[in-house]
Amino acid sequence: MKIPEIKICGLTTMKDVRLVLKYKAEYAGVVMFCEKSRRNNTMENAWKLAASLGSQIQKVAVCESPTREQVQMIEHMGYDILQVHGELGRDVLSATSLPVFRAYNVGGSDEVQPERSDKIIAYVLDGAVAGSGEKFEWNDMKSFDRDGKKLVLAGGLTADNVREGIRVMAPDIVDVSSYVERKSGEGKDEDKIRKFVERVRENG
Numbered sequence: 691m692k693i694p695e696i697k698i699c700g701l702t703t704m705k706d707v708r709l710v711l712k713y714k715a716e717y718a719g720v721v722m723f724c725e726k727s728r729r730n731n732t733m734e735n736a737w738k739l740a741a742s743l744g745s746q747i748q749k750v751a752v753c754e755s756p757t758r759e760q761v762q763m764i765e766h767m768g769y770d771i772l773q774v775h776g777e778l779g780r781d782v783l784s785a786t787s788l789p790v791f792r793a794y795n796v797g798g799s800d801e802v803q804p805e806r807s808d809k810i811i812a813y814v815l816d817g818a819v820a821g822s823g824e825k826f827e828w829n830d831m832k833s834f835d836r837d838g839k840k841l842v843l844a845g846g847l848t849a850d851n852v853r854e855g856i857r858v859m860a861p862d863i864v865d866v867s868s869y870v871e872r873k874s875g876e877g878k879d880e881d882k883i884r885k886f887v888e889r890v891r892e893n894g
């Protein structure tokens with residue numbers, strides 16, 4: 691079984707930054723311009739998180755139906771990758787020089803009709819509601835055409851189910867947020883990150 695890279699999403703605190711760096715996740719996701727998310731960051735915090743994450747990890751700006759102005763700000767803040775849920779207009783695509791993770795909420799309102807663009811480097815298959823901790827039916831998406839791009843498996847992953855997700859979907863990257871959160875919902879939980887990372891990277 692190929693061992694995928696790891697993306698830990700929904701960072702909001704400096705402690706979260708220390709944890710993703712300590713456990714050497716390859717990608718860190720920061721939600722912004724998304725008022726309805728409890729993990730939404732102000733621009734000021736999104737900027738601070740990017741600066742603290744540094745260059746050892748790929749910094750992913752996660753947003754929903756962003757505007758041209760927003761994607762330009764994201765680039766200016768030092769993010770490496772733009773992850774887009776919801777709508778992705780051609781004008782927005784052309785306004786960024788960042789590589790794009792195009793996200794689809796499977797089973798939700800999104801039609802999973804992958805757009806074709808050289809700027810898109812990965813497709814994210816996520817649960818029906820982003821960041822809800824709910825998975826989608828993996829078997830229904832086994833034959834998803836990734837068009838030579840990376841596949842990111844997201845939505846409801848835990849230390850208990852991630853091996854099965856890797857076996858079924860053979861993703862290049864696994865993406866987790868809710869499971870690795872503290873019970874209070876404030877920031878990430880070190881024990882859960884350690885468990886998740888160990889499960890993904892164990893042999894066999």
Ligand SMILES: O=C(O)c1ccccc1NCC(=O)[C@H](O)[C@H](O)COP(=O)(O)O
Nearest residue numbers: 699727820821822823845846866867868
């Ligand atoms: O996390 C959010 O609140 C969020 C809000 C708006 C757009 C995207 C959002 N999350 C993006 C993600 O990358 C995935 O949904 C997430 O990592 C998987 O979440 P979970 O099921 O909680 O593990």
